[in-house]
Amino acid sequence: ILNVEQSPQSLHVQEGDSTNFTCSFPSSNFYALHWYRWETAKSPEALFVMTLNGDEKKKGRISATLNTKEGYSYLYIKGSQPEDSATYLCAVNSGAGSYQLTFGKGTKLSVIP
Amino acid sequence: EAGVAQSPRYKIIEKRQSVAFWCNPISGHATLYWYQQILGQGPKLLIQFQNNGVVDDSQLPKDRFSAERLKGVDSTLKIQPAKLEDSAVYLCASSLRRDSADTQYFGPGTRLTVL
Numbered sequence: 514i515l516n517v518e519q520s521p522q523s524l525h526v527q528e529g530d531s532t533n534f535t536c537s538f539p540s541s542n543f544y545a546l547h548w549y550r551w552e553t554a555k556s557p558e559a560l561f562v563m564t565l566n567g568d569e570k571k572k573g574r575i576s577a578t579l580n581t582k583e584g585y586s587y588l589y590i591k592g593s594q595p596e597d598s599a600t601y602l603c604a605v606n607s608g609a610g611s612y613q614l615t616f617g618k619g620t621k622l623s624v625i626p
Numbered sequence: 627e628a629g630v631a632q633s634p635r636y637k638i639i640e641k642r643q644s645v646a647f648w649c650n651p652i653s654g655h656a657t658l659y660w661y662q663q664i665l666g667q668g669p670k671l672l673i674q675f676q677n678n679g680v681v682d683d684s685q686l687p688k689d690r691f692s693a694e695r696l697k698g699v700d701s702t703l704k705i706q707p708a709k710l711e712d713s714a715v716y717l718c719a720s721s722l723r724r725d726s727a728d729t730q731y732f733g734p735g736t737r738l739t740v741l
Contacts, residue, residue: 544726545726554734556629556731557669559731562727562728564727604668613726614671616669618668
């Protein structure tokens with residue numbers, strides 16, 4: 514079973530601050546990494562799918578990087594807003610004949626106005 | 627484009643009762659997933675369908691859980707009988723292809739409470 518770790522578990526930031534969280538995974542047998550944002554009472558929303566070492570993706574104020582050699586991905590939020598408050602989930606697939614995504618426990622972000 | 631639909635949104639049952647959840651994926655999506663998310667943990671895949679065939683059900687507790695996807699569109703997940711530890715959010719997702727680099731689109735989930 515793949516072990517996907519996310520840190521921190523939760524954090525509180527002031528509106529306007531920038532923040533980042535980490536997703537760690539075994540660097541061997543990597544195929545794809547997904548980031549999702551899950552607001553309370555809503556559907557998890559896909560943010561990024563990343564497959565290549567060195568990949569950088571951006572969507573508005575949110576960006577992500579991927580390092581498959583050392584087994585981590587960073588998610589950055591620039592100038593946090595209250596509407597960014599959500600749980601951010603990372604999910605990884607190792608390939609090797611499996612189509613299964615293994616999710617981390619998530620990072621819960623609270624942005625204080 | 628309509629998203630993934632799930633019903634009911636909330637369900638409260640007594641232990642040993644039965645419950646069923648329904649999912650309607652995005653039109654044209656061949657792959658459908660059911661996940662279980664227990665409080666404090668990440669979603670865990672229960673079963674994956676490709677059209678109406680099962681691709682992966684290795685983590686489905688088959689003594690009490692069952693799922694079907696008739697005609698390769700809608701799907702139903704059933705628990706019979708329910709246990710206290712089945713309290714969780716049950717998420718349905720769909721993707722266009724059976725490729726783990728393909729984006730999975732999620733429904734809002736069904737929150738199950740077993741008393």
